[in-house]
Amino acid sequence: MFVxxxxxxDFLPQPAQQAEQARLQGVGAIVVPAVEPSNFEAVRELAHSLPGVGYCLGLHPCSVNGLEEQALELLKNQLEAHHADPRLLGVGEIGLDLFDQGLRQDRMNHFFIEQLRLARHYELPVVLHVRKAQDQVLAGLRRFGIRQGIAHAFNGSEQQAQAYVAQGIVLGFGGAKHLHPCSAHSSSCLLAV
Ligand SMILES: [Zn+2]
Structure with missing residues (x-):
């Protein structure tokens, strides 16, 4: 089976039909990450209404420019309320994007670190978005002792890939052909289990 x-x-026009098509092709489970508070409810509802779908809650690095500090508080409250939900699979999508020059690095770092703290607290895996920041993200994972998760559209070196795997992180390579994975919302990562 594929995951x-x-x-x-939730960004697709007909999520139920598209999830069903994937299921018929052998995709037995789908993980839907959130990107900011405005889609927390949507991803949770999808996970609870479609078979084989789980969700994550998190603040995407490409979203943080437009987010207030209270978004972190909101995420924390949501994780507190739902961390025992069997459909909640992790904290994500979180990470660092140093490729996109328009993003505020201090803010991105702050949001990333605080979300790693939450993942650690609730013992949840992380769904990572990493661009030109492989070593910085790895340092964060090590600092908080996070040893479960996936980095999607991974494009680091072989040595960096080995370091992620040693940290317990699964690597996805889908979407690498896209110039900007933030907007490549169909960049699925299939894992055979
Ligand atoms: Zn994504």
Whole structure:
């Protein structure tokens, strides 16, 4: 069976039909990460209404420019309320994007670190978005002792890939052909289990 570890189903026009098509092709489970508070409800509803779908809650690095500090508080409250939900699979999508020059690095770092703290607290895996920041993200994972998760559209070196795997992180390579994975919302990562 295949697991799609990174699919923004809620951004697709007909999520139920598209999830069903994937299921018929052998994709037995789909993980739908959130990107900011405005889609927390949507991903949770999808996970609870479609078979084989789980969700994550998190603040995407490409979203943080437009987010207030209270978004972190909101995420924390949501994780507190739902961390025992069997459909909640992790904290994501979180990470660092140093490729996109328009993003505020201090803010991105702050949001990333605080979300790693939450993942650690609730003992949840992380769904990572990493661009030109492989070593920085790895340092964060080590600092908080996070040893479960997936990095989607991974494009680091072989040595960096080995370091991620040693940290317990599964690597996805889908979407690498896209110039900008933030907008490549169909960049699914399939994992055979
Ligand atoms: Zn994504």
């Amino acid at each position: 799609d570890t990174h699919c923004h189903l």
